[in-house]
Amino acid sequence: MNLEYNIRYAAKNTYENEASKALWQFLIIPENNETQQLISDEFTNSLKIQVEESINGYNFRTYKIRPKERFDEVEFQADFKLIKRVENIFERVSLEYSKDEYKILRSLEFRVTNDVFLRSTALTKLPHQVEFQFDENISLFENLQNLNSWIKNEFTFKTNVTDIDTDLNHILEIKQGVCQDFTHLFIAIAKEFGIPARYVSGYLHQGNGYFGDSQMHAWVECCLPSSGWIGFDPTNNLLAAENHIKVAHGKDYTDCPPLKGVVFSSGKNETEYTVQVSAQQQQ
Secondary structure, three states: OEEEEEEEEEEEEEEEEEEOEEEEEEOOOOOOOOOEEEEEEEEEEOOOOOOEEEEOOOOOEEEEEOOOOOEEEEEEEEEEEEEEEOOOHHHOOOOOOOHHHHHHHOOHHHHHHOHHHOOOOOOOOOOOOOOOOOOOOOOHHHHHHHHHHHHHHHOEEOOOOOOOOOOHHHHHHHOEEOHHHHHHHHHHHHHHOOOOEEEEEEEEOHHHOOOOOOOOEEEEEEEEOOOEEEEEEOOOOEEOOOOEEEEEEEOOHHHOOOEEEEEEOOOOEEEEEEEEEEEEEOO
């Protein structure tokens, strides 16, 4: 069975004083991969500026906009249509305990191959040992499922208590946060045990009551020796599957923010975002 998704991303920026120039980069285009096929994408802006496209350092498509005239307000809108294949992840993961899996995990070849996603970053550095411990008598996949559950049970989803620069010391202290915080924590604990882990940015179909940001959602992908990259959503204690539409990945949030840029303006500015995700079974 396949699902047909329609996604609308909208943003509005308002400036107290006119901006003289700007440069924005949007990393919001759904990826084409084994489980999702992008059918169409359209990006427009109220300034009628030509949209440029480029590829970022991790080989994901981006939109770029460079206004050349002064402005005090700008709106952006992106519309995507894609097909998402529904898959049973349990059919491609190893559920059985295997000494060989742990042996490969700690091999030099595996660590060198996945070096980028084993490195600690400022946002994925554990300040001290946490309560969660890996059990080497069960499979790596089961350990990661347990980690998913532990974060969901120990931490509370709450907006406006953290920001994009909040480190894990603060998250562990207040035990609250949003999807990007829980994703950083999961990545840090997985890496501490030697499991390659990367930050994923994308869209979440929230029709089933899942928690997620109003703009973009975040989850984790871990590389298991016998199964490859598997997605875990600690915010909702889910495996990333048909409800998760991937846009990009990186070491942490700083590698894949949905929007970054520079605006030359003085005074206050306001930004509003909305994302609408709708799905239906493909006919």
